Amino acid sequence: MTLTARTFRHGIHPEGHKESTADLPIRRMPFGDRFVLPLSQHAGAPAKPVVRPGERVARGQVVAEAAAFVSSTIHSPVTGTVTDLGLRHHPNGRLVDAIEVDADPFSSQEVRLPAPAPWREMSDEEFVEQVQRAGLVGMGGAAFPSHVKYKVPAGKQIRTLILNGCECEPFLTTDHRTMVERPEAVLAGAHIVATRLGAEETVIGVELNKPAAIEALRGAIPEGAPVRVVPLKVKYPQGAEKMLIEALFGLEIPSGGLPLDVGMLVNNVGTMAALHDYFETGLPLIERVVTVAGPGVERPANLLVPVGTPVRAVLDFCGGLLPRTREVILGGPMMGMPMASLDVPVLKGTSGILAFTEAETRLPTEYSCIRCGRCVEACPQFLNPSRLARLARAGRWEDMERSFVKDCVECGSCSFSCPSGIPIVQLIRVSKSAIRDRDS
Amino acid sequence: MAEKTPNLLVQASPFLRQGLTTPRVMADVLWALVPLLAMAVWYFGIGGLLVVAAATAGAVGTEWLFGRRMAGVRLADGSAAVTGVVLGLTLPPGLPLWMAFLGGVVAVGLGKLVWGGLGHNLFNPALVGRAFLQAAFPLAITTWVAPAGWTAVRQSNFALPFMQPTGDAVTSATPLNLMKFEGAETAPGALLAGDVAGSLGETSAGLILLVGAFLVLRRAFDWRIPVGIIASVAVFSALPWLIAPERYPSPLFMLLSGGLLFGAVFMATDPVTSPVAPLGAWIFAVGVGLLVVLIRLWGGLPEGVMYAILLMNAATPLIERVTQPRAFGHRRREKEAA
Numbered sequence: 070m071t072l073t074a075r076t077f078r079h080g081i082h083p084e085g086h087k088e089s090t091a092d093l094p095i096r097r098m099p100f101g102d103r104f105v106l107p108l109s110q111h112a113g114a115p116a117k118p119v120v121r122p123g124e125r126v127a128r129g130q131v132v133a134e135a136a137a138f139v140s141s142t143i144h145s146p147v148t149g150t151v152t153d154l155g156l157r158h159h160p161n162g163r164l165v166d167a168i169e170v171d172a173d174p175f176s177s178q179e180v181r182l183p184a185p186a187p188w189r190e191m192s193d194e195e196f197v198e199q200v201q202r203a204g205l206v207g208m209g210g211a212a213f214p215s216h217v218k219y220k221v222p223a224g225k226q227i228r229t230l231i232l233n234g235c236e237c238e239p240f241l242t243t244d245h246r247t248m249v250e251r252p253e254a255v256l257a258g259a260h261i262v263a264t265r266l267g268a269e270e271t272v273i274g275v276e277l278n279k280p281a282a283i284e285a286l287r288g289a290i291p292e293g294a295p296v297r298v299v300p301l302k303v304k305y306p307q308g309a310e311k312m313l314i315e316a317l318f319g320l321e322i323p324s325g326g327l328p329l330d331v332g333m334l335v336n337n338v339g340t341m342a343a344l345h346d347y348f349e350t351g352l353p354l355i356e357r358v359v360t361v362a363g364p365g366v367e368r369p370a371n372l373l374v375p376v377g378t379p380v381r382a383v384l385d386f387c388g389g390l391l392p393r394t395r396e397v398i399l400g401g402p403m404m405g406m407p408m409a410s411l412d413v414p415v416l417k418g419t420s421g422i423l424a425f426t427e428a429e430t431r432l433p434t435e436y437s438c439i440r441c442g443r444c445v446e447a448c449p450q451f452l453n454p455s456r457l458a459r460l461a462r463a464g465r466w467e468d469m470e471r472s473f474v475k476d477c478v479e480c481g482s483c484s485f486s487c488p489s490g491i492p493i494v495q496l497i498r499v500s501k502s503a504i505r506d507r508d509s
Numbered sequence: 510m511a512e513k514t515p516n517l518l519v520q521a522s523p524f525l526r527q528g529l530t531t532p533r534v535m536a537d538v539l540w541a542l543v544p545l546l547a548m549a550v551w552y553f554g555i556g557g558l559l560v561v562a563a564a565t566a567g568a569v570g571t572e573w574l575f576g577r578r579m580a581g582v583r584l585a586d587g588s589a590a591v592t593g594v595v596l597g598l599t600l601p602p603g604l605p606l607w608m609a610f611l612g613g614v615v616a617v618g619l620g621k622l623v624w625g626g627l628g629h630n631l632f633n634p635a636l637v638g639r640a641f642l643q644a645a646f647p648l649a650i651t652t653w654v655a656p657a658g659w660t661a662v663r664q665s666n667f668a669l670p671f672m673q674p675t676g677d678a679v680t681s682a683t684p685l686n687l688m689k690f691e692g693a694e695t696a697p698g699a700l701l702a703g704d705v706a707g708s709l710g711e712t713s714a715g716l717i718l719l720v721g722a723f724l725v726l727r728r729a730f731d732w733r734i735p736v737g738i739i740a741s742v743a744v745f746s747a748l749p750w751l752i753a754p755e756r757y758p759s760p761l762f763m764l765l766s767g768g769l770l771f772g773a774v775f776m777a778t779d780p781v782t783s784p785v786a787p788l789g790a791w792i793f794a795v796g797v798g799l800l801v802v803l804i805r806l807w808g809g810l811p812e813g814v815m816y817a818i819l820l821m822n823a824a825t826p827l828i829e830r831v832t833q834p835r836a837f838g839h840r841r842r843e844k845e846a847a
């Protein structure tokens with residue numbers, strides 16, 4: 070099977086490091102006292118608050134509404150009181166507007182959620198609006214509002230719904246556990262989306278290092294349903310949308326294009342389970358599975374965490390950080406964000422909290438580029454990263470654009486594979502943002 | 510709100526890296542050169558070791574002295590040592606030590622540092638050093654001696670700068686000289702073992718193939734380059750040989766003699782001076798193979814590996830330009846700025 074499994078071209082093979090949490094069932098983390106809900110925890114416009122300090126809110130109640138089409142709804146993760154609207158630290162390091170909610174210590178946090186809308190009976194517009202209302206965003210990390218993908222422009226048709234179960238980032242096991250424990254929810258969510266959009270087939274890409282997930286999904290597919298699970302070779306960044314489509318179908322999405330252009334739609338498996346939960350029980354996106362792992366964590370775990378819970382509280386629940394911890398990362402080790410402080414909240418897009426020690430965080434000594442070509446062989450977008458890094462150092466933005474810097478997905482495979490320790494992807498990221506600033 | 514927080518590092522992702530580092534690649538190459546060095550001493554004597562040491566001292570000393578103030582130049586990357594040892598192994602055993610030292614100085618100074626240091630040079634530094642010696646001291650660099658056992662040290666090694674070396678050594682023709690000027694082909698067995706006259710590290714074809722395989726397994730360089738050179742030399746030299754076997758050497762002799770294998774494994778593979786893209790590597794390798802055959806069979810010199818590689822080094826930026834891989838999601842190779 071390994072020999073015949075599909076994959077994309079180029080890419081890298083980092084060690085998986087998933088063994089510490091892969092077999093740990095998802096546990097619910099107890100509700101804390103205080104929750105911070107940044108208005109911007111999705112791609113697009115920040116949400117608009119609709120509550121005031123002092124106001125009582127119920128778990129699942131809307132506290133901020135989508136401010137634009139590409140924006141999302143935010144709900145209170147607990148029953149309690151809004152204590153403040155003000156600036157709080159976002160995990161990305163910026164101070165952003167946020168809503169602070171204190172949990173009611175006497176509430177059981179069990180609430181009667183509003184009855185879910187019957188998804189089969191609504192119009193397409195209503196469906197898109199409902200998904201936005203549910204606060205659903207891509208849970209693989211990018212946090213792109215899901216409903217935007219479901220508004221298919223006239224003249225386009227989604228034929229294939231692709232579920233992303235790759236979880237190619239090392240350490241993370243949230244999608245893995247979701248697929249193993251809730252395959253029916255994943256498939257039911259996919260069924261809703263496929264039915265609503267008229268997709269003929271659903272294809273689930275799962276890497277071969279998750280045999281239990283492949284088995285669970287296959288076992289849960291209803292007889293005769295047009296759903297396939299396709300095992301993929303283990304390779305990073307297979308979970309990148311374009312790479313996943315190449316792996317599954319051998320298709321190249323044109324530069325600047327979307328999966329929609331070839332009649333496809335890619336959704337993360339966790340997002341599908343959350344969508345199912347909303348249409349089944351009325352539960353909006355107010356909690357998510359987070360993998361807590363890494364050599365700096367006392368007791369690694371897969372936790373169901375209310376959105377807005379401080380990272381510090383999650384780590385404390387796992388026995389706290391070991392003294393030798395040097396770095397805490399939200400997300401995976403390839404594309405995640407380093408934390409300057411633990412007093413930031415878990416967001417809708419937070420897939421993992423990883424604590425690394427001295428051994429993993431030692432900065433590599435930088436040597437001259439010897440043009441060995443390892444970054445070129447690693448780049449899934451078939452760019453020349455060493456050249457882009459050289460141009461970045463010289464500030465030659467136009468030349469970088471001519472070398473297709475905008476196609477870079479910032480997966481970090483180049484930096485990973487560079488024997489000279491050159492921070493290639495960081496140089497590219499900085500240049501891309503300089504180019505964006507220049508253009509705006 | 511500030512409980513005790515550990516001091517957290519904030520670095521840019523990715524937070525994982527593979528284990529290979531540039532100094533380790535260089536160290537692999539140096540380790541691979543050790544058996545060749547031992548073989549050189551075994552055949553040509555301690556004097557050979559001194560020649561390599563002098564070239565290495567020149568190379569490393571120059572890197573240290575002039576590279577100290579240059580951004581990005583680090584002695585610790587090991588590249589100057591590799592240049593010095595590789596250069597030393599391409600020199601004749603009886604070469605005066607001061608010439609070998611000067612060759613090392615030129616290799617790193619003119620071959621690398623004036624370009625901006627490691628990674629910026631157009632030509633293979635060791636070959637720049639060797640080409641300089643060939644131009645400056647044409648007699649000394651073509652004075653070959655026969656293997657004489659590991660204790661041999663030649664008086665000519667200790668000739669003073671700019672004095673004519675005293676000709677004490679019994680000179681001997683290399684297999685390529687014998688072929689070029691007398692039409693005699695040395696037996697493959699002797700060429701594999703290396704018990705023939707020639708440059709210090711180039712004579713034992715068998716040993717070079719062995720350490721070359723080690724380096725390929727360690728992924729120290731692009732395997733396409735040595736494979737492409739060997740294959741193209743075999744093909745290009747087979748054509749005249751098949752037509753007139755009495756006039757032209759056999760492909761096997763072409764492959765095993767002279768500096769071909771040493772150059773294919775240790776010099777053409779220098780990643781800095783060869784194309785990065787796989788297609789480019791094949792073009793580069795076939796170019797080297799073709800030039801070696803042309804120079805050896807129809808040129809004035811018995812050996813052509815050095816000039817073949819230097820010429821293809823010069824062609825590398827051009828090859829690089831036309832062999833950029835097609836970027837993902839773009840229809841064809843769209844033109845890139847150089």
